[in-house]
Amino acid sequence: DVKVTQSSRYLVKRTGEKVFLECVQDMDHENMFWYRQDPGLGLRLIYFSYDVKMKEKGDIPEGYSVSREKKERFSLILESASTNQTSMYLCASSFLGGREAFFGQGTRLTVV
Amino acid sequence: DQQVKQNSPSLSVQEGRISILNCDYTNSMFDYFLWYKKYPAEGPTFLISISSIKDKNEDGRFTVFLNKSAKHLSLHIVPSQPGDSAVYFCAASASDMRFGAGTRLTVKP
Numbered sequence: 001d002v003k004v005t006q007s008s009r010y011l012v013k014r015t016g017e018k019v020f021l022e023c024v025q026d027m028d029h030e031n032m033f034w035y036r037q038d039p040g041l042g043l044r045l046i047y048f049s050y051d052v053k054m055k056e057k058g059d060i061p062e063g064y065s066v067s068r069e070k071k072e073r074f075s076l077i078l079e080s081a082s083t084n085q086t087s088m089y090l091c092a093s094s095f096l097g098g099r100e101a102f103f104g105q106g107t108r109l110t111v112v
Numbered sequence: 113d114q115q116v117k118q119n120s121p122s123l124s125v126q127e128g129r130i131s132i133l134n135c136d137y138t139n140s141m142f143d144y145f146l147w148y149k150k151y152p153a154e155g156p157t158f159l160i161s162i163s164s165i166k167d168k169n170e171d172g173r174f175t176v177f178l179n180k181s182a183k184h185l186s187l188h189i190v191p192s193q194p195g196d197s198a199v200y201f202c203a204a205s206a207s208d209m210r211f212g213a214g215t216r217l218t219v220k221p
Contacts, residue, residue, distance in 0.1 A: 004155070033209065040121065042114075042201060042213035043156070050207075058208065090155055092209075099144045099205055103155030 003027070006091050006104040013111050019078040021107055023091030030096035032074035034058075034066065037088040037106070049074055050096060081111045115139045116204050118212035126220055131189040133215050135202030138183065142204035147176060147187045150199045150214070159200075160187070192219045 007022035025032065031050050035043040035058075045058030047066040055066050063085060067075040074093075078085055088108050092101040117136045125131045133147075143164040148156035162169040162176045162185065169176050175188045189196055197219050202212040 009153075035211070040213055042116075042118070043203075043211035045208060045210060048208050056208070059210075092155075094209075099161060100146065100158050101203075101209055103148075103157070105155050106153070108153075 004091055004093055004102050004104040006089075006107050008107050009105065011107060011109045013078075013081050013109065015082060015111055017078075017081045017111075019081050019109070019111075021076040021078075021089055021091075021109070023074045023076070023093075023104055024072055025074075025093040025102070026072065027093065027095075027102070028071065029093035029102075030071070031094045031101070032068065033092040033094075033101060034064075034074065034076045035090045035092065036060070037090055043090060046076065078109075083111050085109065086111045114210075114213070115142075116202055116210045116212040118202055118215050120215050121213070122216045122218070124218045124220065125192050127194055128191045131187075131192045131196065131217055131219065133187040133189075133200050133202070133217065135185045135187075135212055136183055137185075137204045139204070139206070139210075140183070141206045142210075144205040145176070145178060145185050146203040146205065146209075147174075148201045148203060148211075150201060156201055189217075192217075194219050194221050 033048040034046045091104040094101040146161040147159045150156040
């Protein structure tokens with residue numbers, strides 16, 4: 001079974017903090033993705049990566065950065081958390097050229 | 113600008129009847145389309161997909177139809193069951209994957 005694991009289910013952070021969201025997959029997938037889910041907006045792509053140290057911006061990269069130092073791990077970084085980054089964050093992975101993405105359980109981040 | 117659109121935020125059907133969820137896309141580079149199902153506090157799970165070279169794909173009670181000329185796809189669930197109640201996301205893939213806003217399906221007993 002494919003497993004995509006996000007380090008936290010729930011996080012509460014203060015405005016201005018630097019926040020790290022971690023994601024690990026165990027299926028040797030090349031592609032990894034970070035989305036955020038907001039009511040009425042669905043899942044919006046923040047960043048994706050198709051290889052170690054490679055990254056591509058999605059639709060809403062502002063205020064975020066990512067790191068992929070190892071194939072199995074993809075980190076999302078909020079440089080200076082703001083209240084409008086309160087959201088559900090979802091990590092996913094897939095094979096290069098593969099089409100089905102597998103999702104983690106999500107991290108509910110609240111910025112106060 | 114959203115490249116994948118689900119214009120119905122919610123749908124309610126009776127158990128045993130057909131559920132039809134719709135999705136439109138704008139980017140003609142998309143060549144693979146997927147439907148995901150999501151329960152609260154869980155990640156989306158893959159349901160069914162279709163390649164752009166096909167116009168129909170069936171898997172049990174679930175059928176996805178693709179109309180490339182109209183840039184439209186739909187998911188049919190027959191018969192609908194209460195356990196199908198969830199949020200359904202349409203997704204379209206090229207090098208990455210874009211999602212619609214989701215449709216909340218409620219199947220009433």
